Amino acid sequence: MSNVGQPCSSFVIKVPATSANIGPGFDVVGLSLSLHLTLTVTCVPTDGSHGNLPILEYTGEGSDEVPLDPYKNLTTRVALYVLRCHGIQKFPTALSTPSSDGITRNAQLKIAVDNEIPFGRGLGSSGAAVIAGVLLGNELGNLNLSTSRMLDFALMVERHPDNVTAALVGGFVGSYLRELDATATEAASVPLSEVLPEYPPDAGEDWGLHPPQPPIGIGHYVQFGWSESIRAVAIIPRFELSTASARQVLPQSYSRKDLVFNLQRLAVLTTALAATPPDPELIYEAMKDRVHQPYRKELIPGLPDVTSNITPETHPRLLGICLSGAGPTILALATGGFEAIAEDARAIFRTKGIEVDWKVLHVVPGSSVQRS
Numbered sequence: 001m002s003n004v005g006q007p008c009s010s011f012v013i014k015v016p017a018t019s020a021n022i023g024p025g026f027d028v029v030g031l032s033l034s035l036h037l038t039l040t041v042t043c044v045p046t047d048g049s050h051g052n053l054p055i056l057e058y059t060g061e062g063s064d065e066v067p068l069d070p071y072k073n074l075t076t077r078v079a080l081y082v083l084r085c086h087g088i089q090k091f092p093t094a095l096s097t098p099s100s101d102g103i104t105r106n107a108q109l110k111i112a113v114d115n116e117i118p119f120g121r122g123l124g125s126s127g128a129a130v131i132a133g134v135l136l137g138n139e140l141g142n143l144n145l146s147t148s149r150m151l152d153f154a155l156m157v158e159r160h161p162d163n164v165t166a167a168l169v170g171g172f173v174g175s176y177l178r179e180l181d182a183t184a185t186e187a188a189s190v191p192l193s194e195v196l197p198e199y200p201p202d203a204g205e206d207w208g209l210h211p212p213q214p215p216i217g218i219g220h221y222v223q224f225g226w227s228e229s230i231r232a233v234a235i236i237p238r239f240e241l242s243t244a245s246a247r248q249v250l251p252q253s254y255s256r257k258d259l260v261f262n263l264q265r266l267a268v269l270t271t272a273l274a275a276t277p278p279d280p281e282l283i284y285e286a287m288k289d290r291v292h293q294p295y296r297k298e299l300i301p302g303l304p305d306v307t308s309n310i311t312p313e314t315h316p317r318l319l320g321i322c323l324s325g326a327g328p329t330i331l332a333l334a335t336g337g338f339e340a341i342a343e344d345a346r347a348i349f350r351t352k353g354i355e356v357d358w359k360v361l362h363v364v365p366g367s368s369v370q371r372s
């Protein structure tokens, strides 16, 4: 068992929001968008009050509800999982290092988080937190993990690849999970409570020296083209819907008719969104879905009204409209007329008693780590 100490070094991790599915691509496609989760990791003089644990500070979306205990916070728990898989059992402590005046002082890690991604709205907040955790573990442990290996770790936690892949690599991305052999399937289906135990063990309890290692090469992806002219209008209802509960309403099996409906549209959509100029007639129809949206409408009053009443006929520069991720956010892809699209969606939601906020977003690169 080892615990890493390291000289003070600062770095910034930036992870984008994502919109998964884009209509027919349930659990397959994702888009990285211009809202970010940012972690600024520094060393600060210690006053001893946090023991050897990193100090976690948080501003922005979710700051009133996110746990600041590193053993409970999703990002730091993921980082610890990555570290433990590499034989590092505890959060690194910053070593005492001599400063310019020659005096050696104790220092500890401070992780200042600033979050622009609203929780539970279908904009990939949990996927971003998981990717931030994998990147944090990789940096703190000096692990030099490849992108593919980092994706493996993320997929042990967030088991659908669409958000995490787009958050990690950026752009408009399609992904699949490799069919695993029996041993690897078993390794990948370990309960999350074992991958991410919430608390440190009581003294003497087995901390689990051998946490479940991800099989190698779980996720595979391709980045599609994306027309520069397209913006994403996110119409964000002021209520949270957890992805877990929005997955529970989905059926276990589908008719061949509905599967073919989605496959036909997805095949067209992945190329149509790269064309310049993008063709609204093709895209509007290609963003329809029969696999998840019809089942989620009970959870999101107004969903069918918004998607069927806001069309390229009523809003000329609209390309297509869908549920963002598991919802409740609606994503409209458009080349202009953003305000009219959003305000008309707002008026429809209001008839159902739902207030919304909206933002015009663009597609951004994937996650980055900047060292200083």
Ligand SMILES: Nc1ncnc2c1ncn2[C@@H]1O[C@H](COP(=O)(O)OP(=O)(O)O)[C@@H](O)[C@H]1O
Pocket: 037, 062, 066, 073, 074, 075, 115, 118, 119, 120, 121, 122, 123, 124, 125, 126, 127, 129, 241, 242, 243, 244, 325, 326
């Ligand atoms: N930056 C973050 N730090 C810690 N936990 C987070 C963060 N972002 C999201 N989460 C956790 O993920 C939950 C939301 O996940 P989920 O239901 O999948 O919705 P979303 O569509 O936003 O990903 C939050 O309630 C919170 O518990």
Ligand SMILES: N[C@@H](CCOP(=O)(O)O)C(=O)O
Pocket: 018, 019, 020, 021, 026, 027, 028, 121, 122, 123, 124, 125, 126, 127, 160, 162, 163, 243, 246, 247, 292, 324, 325, 326, 327
């Ligand atoms: N394919 C998943 C995507 C969930 O995305 P999120 O942003 O809502 O977490 C699903 O539709 O369940």
